[in-house]
Amino acid sequence: MTIFRGIISTIVATAVITLGALAWYTNQPPELGRLDAASGVLRSSDGRIINLTLTDKGFWREPVRIEEIDPGLVEVLIAYEDQRYWQHSGIDLWAAARAGINLIKYGKVTSGASTITMQTVRLLNTSLGKRTFTTKLRQMVEAIRLERHWTKDEILEAYFTLAPYGGNIEGVKAATEAWFQKSPANLTLNEIALLVALPQSPERRRPDRFPHAAYEAKQVVLEKVAPRLNFAPNALAEVSIEPLPSRLSKPSSHAIHLAERLNHAGHRGLNTTLNSDWQRQVENILAHDIETRPAPIQAAALIVERKTGLVRAYVGSSNYSSTLRKGAINYLTSLRSPGSTLKPLIYGKALDRGLIQFDEVFDDSTYFRAGYQPTNFNQDFSGKVGLRNALITSLNIPAIRVLEKIDPNLLQSELNSYLDGALSTQQDAGLSLGVGGLYLTPEQLASVYLGVLDPGQARELTFELGEVPPTEMTLVSQATAEQLLDLLIQEMSNGERVAFKTGTSYARQDAWSVQIYENHLILVWMGTPDNEPTSTLTGAGSAFPISLEIGRSLGFKPPSKPVLQPRDAFEVMPAKVACHDLINYPQNGSWIRSTSRVLKIIGDQEADWYLNGKPLGRFRSQIDVPQAGVNTLTARKGSCSQTNEVFLEQ
Numbered sequence: 001m002t003i004f005r006g007i008i009s010t011i012v013a014t015a016v017i018t019l020g021a022l023a024w025y026t027n028q029p030p031e032l033g034r035l036d037a038a039s040g041v042l043r044s045s046d047g048r049i050i051n052l053t054l055t056d057k058g059f060w061r062e063p064v065r066i067e068e069i070d071p072g073l074v075e076v077l078i079a080y081e082d083q084r085y086w087q088h089s090g091i092d093l094w095a096a097a098r099a100g101i102n103l104i105k106y107g108k109v110t111s112g113a114s115t116i117t118m119q120t121v122r123l124l125n126t127s128l129g130k131r132t133f134t135t136k137l138r139q140m141v142e143a144i145r146l147e148r149h150w151t152k153d154e155i156l157e158a159y160f161t162l163a164p165y166g167g168n169i170e171g172v173k174a175a176t177e178a179w180f181q182k183s184p185a186n187l188t189l190n191e192i193a194l195l196v197a198l199p200q201s202p203e204r205r206r207p208d209r210f211p212h213a214a215y216e217a218k219q220v221v222l223e224k225v226a227p228r229l230n231f232a233p234n235a236l237a238e239v240s241i242e243p244l245p246s247r248l249s250k251p252s253s254h255a256i257h258l259a260e261r262l263n264h265a266g267h268r269g270l271n272t273t274l275n276s277d278w279q280r281q282v283e284n285i286l287a288h289d290i291e292t293r294p295a296p297i298q299a300a301a302l303i304v305e306r307k308t309g310l311v312r313a314y315v316g317s318s319n320y321s322s323t324l325r326k327g328a329i330n331y332l333t334s335l336r337s338p339g340s341t342l343k344p345l346i347y348g349k350a351l352d353r354g355l356i357q358f359d360e361v362f363d364d365s366t367y368f369r370a371g372y373q374p375t376n377f378n379q380d381f382s383g384k385v386g387l388r389n390a391l392i393t394s395l396n397i398p399a400i401r402v403l404e405k406i407d408p409n410l411l412q413s414e415l416n417s418y419l420d421g422a423l424s425t426q427q428d429a430g431l432s433l434g435v436g437g438l439y440l441t442p443e444q445l446a447s448v449y450l451g452v453l454d455p456g457q458a459r460e461l462t463f464e465l466g467e468v469p470p471t472e473m474t475l476v477s478q479a480t481a482e483q484l485l486d487l488l489i490q491e492m493s494n495g496e497r498v499a500f501k502t503g504t505s506y507a508r509q510d511a512w513s514v515q516i517y518e519n520h521l522i523l524v525w526m527g528t529p530d531n532e533p534t535s536t537l538t539g540a541g542s543a544f545p546i547s548l549e550i551g552r553s554l555g556f557k558p559p560s561k562p563v564l565q566p567r568d569a570f571e572v573m574p575a576k577v578a579c580h581d582l583i584n585y586p587q588n589g590s591w592i593r594s595t596s597r598v599l600k601i602i603g604d605q606e607a608d609w610y611l612n613g614k615p616l617g618r619f620r621s622q623i624d625v626p627q628a629g630v631n632t633l634t635a636r637k638g639s640c641s642q643t644n645e646v647f648l649e650q
Contacts, residue, residue: 030146033124035158038063039174041269042259044276045312045465049177049251051259054168060250062173062269064160066153069172070187074156077196079225082116086152090117090143117143119199120155123162160184164202165195167248179207179245189235190242193218207244214244254279257316257330262463271465273310278303278554282313285549290318290325296529297537300331301550302461304446304521309458312520326529332443336510336527337436339503339539340394341445344484345452346434347391348476349411350402351483353584353602358483358564360387362398372431374400377504388487394502394539399434408433410585410600417593417649418451418459418475419444424593436505442525449514449521451475452484473591473647482562488516489561497558500547502539509533513543517556522547579640582607583633588644597625597648599633607637 039060040053054060066074078085084092092115121142122128128139146155165175172195176184180191187195197217198205207214222236253259255274262270286299303313316330350356364382367374374396382395390398403411409428415438416423422444429437440448443461451459455474476484488499503512510527524547526537536542585602586592592599601609605619612632616623625631625648634643 028145029149030142031124034126034162035063035124037061038161038269040259040263042255042262042274043271044274044279045272046276047183047271048276050254050272050274050276050279051256052251052253053259053263059168059170060174060178061161061170064157064171064173064184066157069156069160069184070192072189073172073184073187073192073195075229076189076192076221076225078116079228080196080221081114081119083228085116088115088117090115090145090147091140114139115143116159117146117155120159120162121146123159163199165198166202166206166208169202169248178248178250181249188239188242189222189231190218190239190244193221193239194244197221206248208247211244211246218244254283255314256320257332258314258463261316261330261333270463272463273305273312273465274314274463275303275312278313279315281553282315282550283318285546285553286315286318289546293536295322295324296326296532297526297534298325298327298329298331298529299524299526299543299546300442301522301524301546302332302442302446303550303554304450304461304523306450306517306519306521307454307457309447309450309460309462311461311463314463329529331525331527333441335439335441336525337505338438338440338445339436339505339510339512340396340399340434341501341503341512341514341539342436342438342448343391343394343399343434344488344501345415345448345475346399346403346406346411347387347487348452348480348484349406351480352476352587353406354581355405355584356387356402358387361385362387362390362395362401364390364395364397367397367400369404369431374431374435391487391501392490396435400431403431403434407602410602412438413592414475414586414590415448417591418473419447421593436503436510442523445512445514446521446523448475449516449523453481453516453521455481474587477587479565482564485516485559486562486564489559497561498548499559500544502544504537504539507533508535508537511537511539511541511543513539513547515544515547515551516559517551518559520551520556522550522556524550579642580604582635582637582640582642583644586633586644586646588646590644591647591649593649597628599623599625599631599646599648601633603635604637607635610634610636 037055037057039055039062040051041049041062042051044050052060082092118139121139125142128135128142150158160172162170163172164170165179169175169178172184175195175198176182176187176191179194194207194214197214197220201217204210205214205217219240222231222239225231226236254276258272258274282301282303286301290297290299299318301313301315302311304311314332316332317325317327319325319327321327347356351358362385364385377394377396385395385398408430412423412429412433423438426439447459447461450457452475455476455478459473485499488501489497490499491497499516501514504510509531510525513524515522524543526543528534583603585600600622601620603619607619609616609619610633611623611625628648631646631648632643633646634641
């Protein structure tokens with residue numbers, strides 16, 4: 001009796017310990033397993049795949065949300081695989097009991113008891129796929145564990161992310177793209193039946209290799225679920241004669257540099273702003289042009305939507321796989337000399353501050369400052385020249401004279417603030433800023449032009465669809481932006497209106513074209529991978545023809561000519577608005593990054609000055625700002641007053 005009691009006690013104790021251990025184990029969060037590994041997939045703005053990067057083990061697998069899946073697919077899967085899915089807690093006891101009874105009765109397996117949750121467990125951890133008794137027990141335990149921590153929808157999402165559909169295709173998102181060239185959101189009953197049948201034997205039921213087996217498996221699914229889902233007989237008859245896909249389609253990869261750029265930032269799957277047709281067109285145009293040029297000359301281009309900053313095409317090099325031209329480098333993120341492309345900004349800042357006028361005439365002649373003696377690109381001088389001609393022909397001397405007036409170090413500091421401190425590691429370019437001495441990436445130059453053309457709108461390039469926040473600061477006023485656009489507009493000999501700015505760096509290492517259209521901006525860079533000099537590259541002769549061809553091929557509308565306010569308009573205005581600007585710098589809304597709290601001031605030296613409402617007295621070129629963040633600077637002179645709000649960041 002004592003021995004019997006001991007045995008009972010041991011059994012009870014073992015059961016209690018086992019149940020306790022199971023309870024503890026199933027309360028632990030489940031491991032994600034293979035769910036952590038996903039392909040890098042970039043889609044265009046219309047949902048088409050433009051770039052695909054497989055997982056480390058070579059699978060095409062994309063995460064999917066339940067709302068992205070046709071409800072009919074979920075309904076048929078559950079009706080076929082696991083009718084009590086919504087009721088059980090990972091294990092279908094009724095199905096397990098039936099399977100056990102049939103095994104005893106017939107001596108073989110005649111019905112399964114594997115739930116969708118148990119199948120998901122096997123997909124998460126492939127080591128649980130073995131057909132052994134102990135493995136089946138482990139599946140059950142893991143299924144209970146999964147159900148305790150995940151919702152039913154989350155389990156379905158995991159299943160539809162990992163289920164195999166033939167070859168290296170895993171997950172319903174990749175499957176519908178590969179087999180049907182569509183998303184899983186809207187599927188036919190024929191497609192649904194195939195997707196339910198494939199995961200059970202993904203290789204032997206591939207419709208491209210074994211069409212008869214695929215057809216029979218599809219029919220089995222339909223016949224089994226028809227009475228459960230009350231399908232009409234005529235509907236089944238129609239589906240039975242519908243063809244299955246005969247080939248497995250995989251997307252070609254475009255925008256490889258953008259994919260690498262975004263993957264590096266952690267964006268493995270993204271709906272981008274790119275237009276897939278435009279992307280292919282720009283890639284083709286660059287590749288065709290570069291084929292005619294000697295190695296190692298390369299090219300890159302991007303299309304940006306004005307006012308929003310949405311990037312519509314992004315080509316980091318003309319040929320990614322070229323070793324001679326080092327095509328794997330993303331030249332859109334490479335620092336380069338921008339040549340004369342910053343001259344519109346230089347003239348714009350001077351116009352804003354009243355340092356020059358729209359009809360200004362410059363003296364294009366020999367210039368010498370502290371050992372610095374720049375020349376024009378053609379090594380000649382033009383004498384007296386107007387602002388429009390100086391800008392269009394990219395004369396260096398007038399731009400440098402104007403840059404000297406506005407202070408090159410101040411402009412570089414403002415550009416650094418505008419570009420979120422990206423230029424902080426560069427030394428002061430000084431007056432060479434006007435001729436390419438301040439290095440920028442093509443992406444940064446595009447951002448600068450967004451601010452020059454459409455102040456107050458987006459200033460950053462945006463690659464992901466969504467709301468675009470307004471800019472925190474502006475580079476020029478709206479009136480000046482219109483003046484600059486008017487200055488840049490030209491008519492070609494064929495009557496075509498164009499607006500663009502070109503640039504050529506020292507030794508013709510870089511050639512640029514920034515072309516302006518009504519709603520878009522096209523930027524083209526050409527150059528050599530390691531800044532090797534060339535004898536052929538120029539902005540006007542090399543880069544501009546490409547930007548022009550891109551704009552023409554895409555049918556871009558030329559910019560509308562701005563309606564500028566007449567010079568004498570102020571003469572007819574009431575005297576109360578005839579005040580001149582008292583504060584030339586910093587401009588209202590400026591966002592200034594600085595290591596100190598010293599703020600440089602340019603303005604009327606005879607005005608009374610105030611900082612945050614407190615008098616500063618007479619004019620000082622530098623003032624100490626007591627606090628970071630928003631500060632207000634006010635200047636008053638007679639009946640005139642001006643207040644600019646500045647954000648100082650440290």
